Amino acid sequence: MPETPRPDTLRSDARDNRERILAVARTAFGADGLGVPMREIARRAEVGPATLYRRFPTKEALVIEAFAEQMAMCTSIVEDGLSDPDPWHGFCTVIERVCELHAGNQGFTAAFMAAFPHAIDFTTTREQTLRAVGELARRAKAAGHLRSDFVIGDLLLVLQANSGVRAETPADALLAARRFAALQIQGFRALPGAPPLPPPARLPLLPVG
Structure with a gap:
């Protein structure tokens, strides 16, 4: 994948354009998904398409x-x-803080769940992060606190569901994310006599449109 110019090598006006493009992209992807066209990003950022594609x-x-x-x-x-x-x-804290992070910009959930065939670094980082959550889950299971049928796909389900939260203000979105996380943690807790979960579903990564 072609490399984007390093921010520290750009002129001040070019840096301003770059930061404005990124701010607009975060807002647009959070509100309307990753399918927002590049030309629409350029229009909202008040730059020409050539400037956007150059960056x-x-x-x-x-x-x-x-x-x-x-x-x-x-x-x-x-x-x-x-x-x-x-x-x-540690497991509970991860669920809580990750839900808060994703509630702050729901576009990040879409990005995290997206397929990036040419972005090796991003893909590798995501896989390493998910493996680390898997290791933390293994330890919590061994300690007898996390239900034995938890799988890493359950975390992805939490992220997808959390991204559906709609609130009037960022503060309300944060409160909703915290409550949602608490509800999920209660469901993940190992309890005597708890019925088993249904089989996990395969959650494919989504293409970036």
Whole structure:
């Protein structure tokens, strides 16, 4: 995939254009999904299509750069959970903080669940993050707190469902995400006599339109 220009090599006006494009993209993808056309992003950012494509040669490149900070935060959240000496507390904290993060910009959920065939670094980071959650889940199961039939796909279900939350203000969205996370954690807790879950569904990654 073609590389985007490094921000520190751009003139001030070019940097301003780049940041405005990214801000518009985050808002547009969060409100309308990743299918928003590149030309529409350019129109909302008040730049020409040529300027947009010069900064971000593909939709894939734009999506990845728009949510690079959120991906780094997601990775940090999971690393913090793994370092917690209490695996169940660490697992619960990951669910809570990840739901809060995704509620802050629902476009990130779409980006996290998207297929990026040419973005090796992004894909690798996502896989490493999911493997780390899997390891944390294994520890929480071994400690007897997480139900034994939890699978990593359940986390993806949580993210998809959390992305459907609609609220009038960011503060309300955060409150809703926290309550939703608490409800999910109660469902993940290992309880004597709890009935088994239905078989997990395969959740394919979505193409970036």
